[in-house]
Each structure stands twice: as C-alpha cells, then as structure tokens.
Amino acid sequence: MEYRTLGRTGLRVSVIGLGTMVHAGHFGPMKDEESLSAIEAALEAGVNFIDTSDAYGAGYSETLLGKALKGKRDKAILATKGGNIMVGPNRGKTDFSADYIGRVMEESLKRLQTDYIDLYQLHNPSVDVIRNGDVWELLERRKKEGKVRHYGVSINKMEEAAAAIESGRCDSVQIEYNLLVQGPADTVFPLAKEANVGIIARAPLRRSLLAGKLTLADQQRFQGEDVRARNFAGDVFAKELKKVEALRFLEKPGRSLAQAALAFCVADPAVGVVIPGARDAKQLRENAAAGETHLSEEELAKIAQLWRSGFK
Numbered sequence: 001m002e003y004r005t006l007g008r009t010g011l012r013v014s015v016i017g018l019g020t021m022v023h024a025g026h027f028g029p030m031k032d033e034e035s036l037s038a039i040e041a042a043l044e045a046g047v048n049f050i051d052t053s054d055a056y057g058a059g060y061s062e063t064l065l066g067k068a069l070k071g072k073r074d075k076a077i078l079a080t081k082g083g084n085i086m087v088g089p090n091r092g093k094t095d096f097s098a099d100y101i102g103r104v105m106e107e108s109l110k111r112l113q114t115d116y117i118d119l120y121q122l123h124n125p126s127v128d129v130i131r132n133g134d135v136w137e138l139l140e141r142r143k144k145e146g147k148v149r150h151y152g153v154s155i156n157k158m159e160e161a162a163a164a165i166e167s168g169r170c171d172s173v174q175i176e177y178n179l180l181v182q183g184p185a186d187t188v189f190p191l192a193k194e195a196n197v198g199i200i201a202r203a204p205l206r207r208s209l210l211a212g213k214l215t216l217a218d219q220q221r222f223q224g225e226d227v228r229a230r231n232f233a234g235d236v237f238a239k240e241l242k243k244v245e246a247l248r249f250l251e252k253p254g255r256s257l258a259q260a261a262l263a264f265c266v267a268d269p270a271v272g273v274v275i276p277g278a279r280d281a282k283q284l285r286e287n288a289a290a291g292e293t294h295l296s297e298e299e300l301a302k303i304a305q306l307w308r309s310g311f312k
C-alpha cells in the first residue's frame with residue numbers, strides 16, 4: 001500500500017481508503033457481519049483512512065465503526081461529517097450553525113467511541129456557509145480542545161470546492177472524482193495543490209457502476225434508501241452503462257475494472273486518498289490491492305481522450 005500526506009493536515013493516509021456509506025444500507029440491505037468484516041479487512045490490508053458521516057443510516061455507520069475500532073482506534077484515521085438533519089421534523093434539511101454542529105459532533109464522538117476525530121467535515125455546505133458561517137470559530141475551538149485534529153468540507157459542486165479552498169479555512173476537500181466525473185482534475189485540483197489542501201476522492205466507482213458488474217436489469221432493484229434510485233433515475237443509467245463499456249479496455253488479467261478505476265484516481269498526485277465503499281471483506285481486499293496497480297501513459301491518454309470526446 002502506498003501512503004501519501006493529505007495536504008496540510010500532515011496525516012499519512014493510505015491512497016486507498018474506505019467509505020462506509022454502504023454499511024448503513026444505502027446500497028441495498030446490509031448485514032452487520034459483512035460491514036464489520038470489511039472494516040477488519042481494511043486494517044489488515046493497511047487501509048488506514050475511513051470515512052463516515054452522522055447522516056449514513058442516521059448514525060448507524062458511525063456506531064458500527066465505533067464497535068469495529070474498539071481497542072484499535074490508533075490504527076485508523078477517522079473522518080466523519082455533520083450538518084445534515086436525519087431525524088425529527090427538520091429531517092432532510094441542513095444546519096451548519098455552530099450550535100448544531102457543536103451538538104452533533106459530541107454525538108458522533110460518542111457513537112464512534114473515541115475522544116477525537118481526525119478529520120471533521122461539513123457535509124455538503126453551501127458557498128454562503130463556507131464564506132460566512134459561524135461554524136468555523138467553533139471548529140477552531142474544538143481543534144484547540146483536541147476533539148478534532150483537522151477540519152474540512154465534503155461538497156457537491158466545483159464552486160463550493162473553490163470557495164472552500166479560497167477561504168483558507170479548510171484542510172481538506174472531499175469531492176466526487178472518477179473515470180466518469182473527471183472535471184475536478186482541471187478546476188479544483190490545481191487550486192488545492194497551490195493551497196496544500198488535501199483532496200479526498202469520493203464515489204470513485206461511480207456508486208458501483210465502475211466495478212463493471214451492472215446491467216440495465218439492475219435498475220429496477222434500486223429502490224427506497226438505495227442512493228442509486230436517485231442517482232441513476234430515468235435514462236441516466238443506460239447512458240452511464242454505455243460509457244462503462246468504452247472503458248472495458250482497462251480490464252486485463254490480474255486487474256479488474258474496479259481496480260483500474262481506483263488506480264485512475266490515485267494517478268493524479270493531487271489526490272491524497274480515494275474512498276471506495278466496500279460491502280464486505282472480499283470487495284475491500286480487491287480495492288486495497290488497487291494500491292499496487294498503475295495505469296500506463298497510453299491508458300491515461302486514452303481515458304483523457306474519451307473524457308474530452310464525451311465517451312464517443
């Protein structure tokens with residue numbers, strides 16, 4: 001496993017990390033034994049960066065992580081998030097006020113069974129919150145108290161990433177980056193490099209599409225809490241599947257498409273860590289092994305050409 005420094009945090013993170021949204025049932029039903037086996041396999045494989053949120057299963061993913069890391073807290077660099085209201089009358093809204101974040105951070109610490117969070121991230125804040133929020137003073141106080149070691153944002157739009165970097169407040173930016181969403185490499189990564197802000201590449205498998213195992217027939221099983229019900233609604237899914245076919249040339253003996261997809265993210269030196277979700281120990285081991293895989297210059301050039309041409 002290769003390790004990199006995550007921007008100015010100075011944290012030495014494995015290039016392949018673990019995302020735990022799947023463990024809360026956001027990719028269809030899960031068994032706790034499978035989730036726990038994935039986390040255990042991560043630590044065994046040298047994967048040390050684990051990302052969660054108080055929004056995943058309204059804290060369920062954090063609770064599982066707390067259990068899995070009991071007695072092993074020092075083996076993991078723990079990143080969590082807050083700001084999305086998951087229970088009560090305001091469910092579905094966001095709150096990035098200092099009062100709210102201060103309260104939910106304490107709840108995250110309890111669920112994670114730890115007295116410090118390595119990286120606390122605001123979960124999809126707006127540009128206005130990034131520029132004018134009162135939450136930043138709170139985060140700085142919590143840092144001084146030792147409850148969080150570093151803080152940053154997880155964002156949806158490039159302009160939010162740019163605002164976060166320009167604000168000078170964020171140690172890290174988490175953003176979707178993968179073979180099918182390459183925009184951040186041109187717009188966000190140069191800014192992050194210049195400011196020494198760590199980049200965390202999320203959804204590196206484009207929510208399982210880039211594992212190359214889905215067909216059109218899968219669309220009808222994406223229901224309810226499965227994030228793919230929303231992400232792949234209508235004809236989006238068929239269009240994305242077509243693009244995946246154009247990327248099949250990356251599969252070869254000893255290297256799966258999922259591994260090539262992760263190697264693509266890691267190939268950009270601006271990326272500190274990619275955080276694929278892993279349902280179980282098997283997926284985790286396959287993903288971790290991508291930390292040893294490299295794409296050739298020719299492969300990277302063909303990928304760039306496909307991206308520029310809209311996968312024609």
Ligand SMILES: NC(=O)c1ccc[n+]([C@@H]2O[C@H](COP(=O)([O-])OP(=O)(O)OC[C@H]3O[C@@H](n4cnc5c(N)ncnc54)[C@H](OP(=O)(O)O)[C@@H]3O)[C@@H](O)[C@H]2O)c1
Pocket residue numbers: 018019020021022027051052081123124154155174201202203204205206207208209211213258275276277278279282283284286287
């Ligand atoms: N707003 C935000 O802050 C935000 C948004 C999205 C993601 N994230 C973070 O990024 C992490 C990763 O994103 P994600 O989980 O949405 O998407 P992802 O990592 O692109 O895809 C995860 C899914 O890919 C499949 N998979 C993983 N490894 C595989 C393998 N080796 N072989 C075959 N299939 C494999 C699994 O699907 P199956 O379950 O179908 O097997 C898994 O649930 C999240 O867990 C979360 O930590 C944050």
